[in-house]
Amino acid sequence: MRIAISGAGIAGATLAYWLLRAGHEPLMIERAPALRTGGYLMDFWGVGYAVAERMGVLPAVRQAGYQVGEVRFLADDGRKVGGFAVDALRDLIGGRMTSVARGDLAAAIYRSIDGRVETIFGEEICAIHEHGDGVQIVLESGEKRDVDIVVGADGLHSRVRKLIFGSEDRFEKDLGYRFAVFEAAGYETRDENVYVIHAAASRQIARFALRDGRTLFLLVFRRELLDGAEPIGPAETRALLKTIFGDAGWESRRILAAMESADDLYYDRVSQIRMPCWHCGRVALIGDAGMAVSFLAGEGAGLAMTEAYVLAGEISRASGDYAKAFAAYDARLRPFIEGKQQTAANFASTFVPQTEFGIWLRNQATKLMALPGAANLMLGKSLSDDFALRDEA
Ligand SMILES: Cc1cc2nc3c(=O)[nH]c(=O)nc-3n(C[C@H](O)[C@H](O)[C@H](O)COP(=O)(O)OP(=O)(O)OC[C@H]3O[C@@H](n4cnc5c(N)ncnc54)[C@H](O)[C@@H]3O)c2cc1C
Numbered sequence: 001m002r003i004a005i006s007g008a009g010i011a012g013a014t015l016a017y018w019l020l021r022a023g024h025e026p027l028m029i030e031r032a033p034a035l036r037t038g039g040y041l042m043d044f045w046g047v048g049y050a051v052a053e054r055m056g057v058l059p060a061v062r063q064a065g066y067q068v069g070e071v072r073f074l075a076d077d078g079r080k081v082g083g084f085a086v087d088a089l090r091d092l093i094g095g096r097m098t099s100v101a102r103g104d105l106a107a108a109i110y111r112s113i114d115g116r117v118e119t120i121f122g123e124e125i126c127a128i129h130e131h132g133d134g135v136q137i138v139l140e141s142g143e144k145r146d147v148d149i150v151v152g153a154d155g156l157h158s159r160v161r162k163l164i165f166g167s168e169d170r171f172e173k174d175l176g177y178r179f180a181v182f183e184a185a186g187y188e189t190r191d192e193n194v195y196v197i198h199a200a201a202s203r204q205i206a207r208f209a210l211r212d213g214r215t216l217f218l219l220v221f222r223r224e225l226l227d228g229a230e231p232i233g234p235a236e237t238r239a240l241l242k243t244i245f246g247d248a249g250w251e252s253r254r255i256l257a258a259m260e261s262a263d264d265l266y267y268d269r270v271s272q273i274r275m276p277c278w279h280c281g282r283v284a285l286i287g288d289a290g291m292a293v294s295f296l297a298g299e300g301a302g303l304a305m306t307e308a309y310v311l312a313g314e315i316s317r318a319s320g321d322y323a324k325a326f327a328a329y330d331a332r333l334r335p336f337i338e339g340k341q342q343t344a345a346n347f348a349s350t351f352v353p354q355t356e357f358g359i360w361l362r363n364q365a366t367k368l369m370a371l372p373g374a375a376n377l378m379l380g381k382s383l384s385d386d387f388a389l390r391d392e393a
Contacts, residue, residue: 001024001025001149001320001322002024002025002146003015003147003149003151003315004026004027004125004145004147005027005029006124006125006150006154006158006160007028007030007152007153007154007158007287008028008030008032008035008121009030009102009106009153009154009287010105010106010304011153011287011288011289011304011307012151012286012287013106013113014055014109014304015151015153015286016028016117017055017109017113018055018308018312018313020113020116021312022312027117027118027120027145027147028117028118028119029119029123029124029125029137029139030119030120030122030123031122032121032122033121034121034122035106035107035110037101037107038101038183038264039101039102039104039181039264040102040181040216040218041066041099041210041216042100042102042105042295042298042301043298043299044061044065044097044098044099044100044105044301045093045096045097045299045302045383046093046299046302046383047385047387048299048301048306049097050096051305051306051308051309055109055112057108057112060108061104061105061108062098062100064104064107064108065099065100066098066099066100066208066210067098067193068086068099068194068208069085069193069194070085070086070194070195071083071084071194071366072191072194073198073199073366074198075198076198076249076250077250078250081363082362082363083366084366084370084375086195088369088374089375089379089383091375092376092379092383093383101210102301105301123140123141124139124159125137125138125150125159125163126138126139126163128164128283130281134282135148135149135150135282135283137150148282148322149282149284149315150282150283150284151284151285152283152285152286153285153286153287153289153304153308155288156268156292158273158285158289158290160283161285164280164281164283165285171273172273173272173341175270175271175272175294175296175344175345176223176270177220177222177223177269177348178220178223178226178269179219179221179267180219180237180241180259180265180266180267181216181219181266182258182262183210183214183216184214184215184258184262185212185214186213187215187254192209194209195208196208198249198250199352199353199362200247200248200359201355201358201359202221202353202354203219203220203225203244204220205245205252206219206220207251217255217258217259219245220352221244221245222352222354237265237267238259238265241259272293272294272344273288273290274291274341275290278290278329278330278333279329284311284329286304286311287303287304288300290307291303291341293337293341293344294344296345296347296348296351297341297343303337303340306333306387307329309389309392310332310333310392311326312392313390313392314329316392333387336385336386336387343382350362
């Protein structure tokens with residue numbers, strides 16, 4: 001089959017890999033002008049880790065990644081007030097975990113198919129016309145391509161979803177937070193392999209020291225602090241973050257100063273995509289485009305790879321019957337994904353505490369992780385993936 005994939009990210013490139021292996025002809029259309037590395041850091045583990053292993057990309061992913069040793073919570077004056085050794089978690093999943101930048105994971109996957117799959121960079125699908133025996137896609141440039149099916153793997157704000165299923169607000173579940181991420185070079189304070197966090201009421205700042213003298217920052221705040229409309233463009237975003245985090249204590253002023261010169265400031269809502277059906281006619285969705293779990297799940301990337309793997313397997317198994325393949329894909333994954341979404345949504349209420357007392361309570365809870373058996377009791381269930389991978393291809 002000829003399969004157009006919108007988005008050459010984590011889900012899209014994984015799908016292309018498995019389709020190619022099964023003898024299909026994938027075509028990727030990627031909005032970015034070129035493959036990008038770097039980006040925010042993600043924990044990578046679980047069922048997606050096993051998919052990466054089956055693809056042979058795990059060594060490259062681990063090499064690009066970081067083995068975070070500790071999550072450390074700091075008070076205003078820099079005193080350690082909570083946290084845990086990450087080994088407590090890693091041990092629960094047999095060491096099968098790394099932390100890797102989003103772009104580096106996507107690039108490692110893409111490199112495994114580079115030169116073997118046609119990829120059109122700097123382009124977007126702007127129309128999808130389904131007819132009796134196929135689909136015609138129209139690109140922004142006006143170029144037209146005929147394919148058998150289309151898969152939207154174009155992320156949280158998917159254009160394919162918008163074209164076929166309707167506007168984002170019909171499917172988005174806002175979990176009540178806004179976040180900003182950016183990188184800076186030369187930030188003086190570095191704590192190698194420690195994920196450092198400072199919380200103030202309804203706000204949280206994290207930093208992580210990257211290679212080459214760079215530091216990654218993640219700022220999260222509760223939606224209530226918005227006090228008006230969402231910022232439009234980098235200037236408004238910077239102004240908003242300065243208002244919200246200016247009095248957050250600790251290193252907040254230095255971090256806001258570092259933000260001034262960052263050229264990769266990314267701001268968004270923390271939200272999920274919940275859809276009653278992940279396919280319509282000859283079009284299906286994978287990854288964040290159809291079922292984003294949000295970063296509160298800490299597993300969206302691995303799940304995106306799993307969804308791609310399962311869809312590729314069902315397409316091959318159905319021998320050309322795309323409707324059967326899409327239905328089987330939806331049925332197999334739905335209970336698992338909806339369970340992940342619910343767990344992440346439940347976590348949202350306590351993710352960033354609203355009061356100083358709430359922060360103190362959270363800090364105490366993180367210290368308990370050091371007790372024997374506590375990590376398993378607190379997180380064991382959410383770290384176990386109740387989904388069995390078949391040999392899909
Ligand atoms: C701050 C943050 C922290 C996170 N932490 C974790 C974590 O710890 N662990 C984890 O597993 N997950 C984490 N996630 C979630 C994870 O990033 C996503 O679930 C994952 O990237 C989804 O992969 P995807 O391929 O579906 O989408 P994306 O990674 O968003 O890729 C989409 C691709 O489509 C392209 N694209 C977009 N629009 C178009 C278009 N119109 N046409 C063509 N191409 C297009 C994009 O350029 C991109 O290449 C985090 C997310 C954020 C924001």
